[in-house]
Amino acid sequence: MDRLNRSADAKAPYDGCPVERGYLLLEYRCLKLYFIKRNYSDAVTRCEGDRGHLFNLKSRDDGPALLMLMETMGKDLGTMGKSVWVGANDIKVAKVFRWSDNTTLAVDSELWADGQPDDMYDDVKNVECVRVSYMNQVVLDDVPCSMKLWFACQVDI
Numbered sequence: 001m002d003r004l005n006r007s008a009d010a011k012a013p014y015d016g017c018p019v020e021r022g023y024l025l026l027e028y029r030c031l032k033l034y035f036i037k038r039n040y041s042d043a044v045t046r047c048e049g050d051r052g053h054l055f056n057l058k059s060r061d062d063g064p065a066l067l068m069l070m071e072t073m074g075k076d077l078g079t080m081g082k083s084v085w086v087g088a089n090d091i092k093v094a095k096v097f098r099w100s101d102n103t104t105l106a107v108d109s110e111l112w113a114d115g116q117p118d119d120m121y122d123d124v125k126n127v128e129c130v131r132v133s134y135m136n137q138v139v140l141d142d143v144p145c146s147m148k149l150w151f152a153c154q155v156d157i
Helices: 040-049 060-072
Strands: 024-026 029-038 084-089 097-099 129-134 138-143 149-155
Touching: 024 060, 029 040, 029 060, 040 084, 040 149, 060 138
Parallel strands: 084 149
Antiparallel strands: 024 029, 029 149, 084 097, 084 129, 129 138
């Protein structure tokens, strides 16, 4: 437990993180991983119900918090086929990816997996949502919003 709350020592205990709803304070982030698979829209709705949003992975520095969350919950993002919804999509404007706080996720960002975003499912309706997976490091790719994945919520504190 000491490892989980190492960042909490510098702040008031949990500092508004809703631990009573299963959230953990990890590296100054309040996160919860849902092990139920939902499409993107349903995942967004669930996070909003917690007064949060899907996790914003805006830099390589954000990856360890997600990996630590998964490890703490006994899950491994590195296992083949495991991926998690994060809070970016290009639903409003094609090829303009935005995080849930409306900041831009550049299409040339180092966070994308090689060749991503690729619109591989162009013939499938609703290919505008972003998931994170692990390939020697956390990487993003665009997939159909209808896909059902685990998801990580973030409550800003």
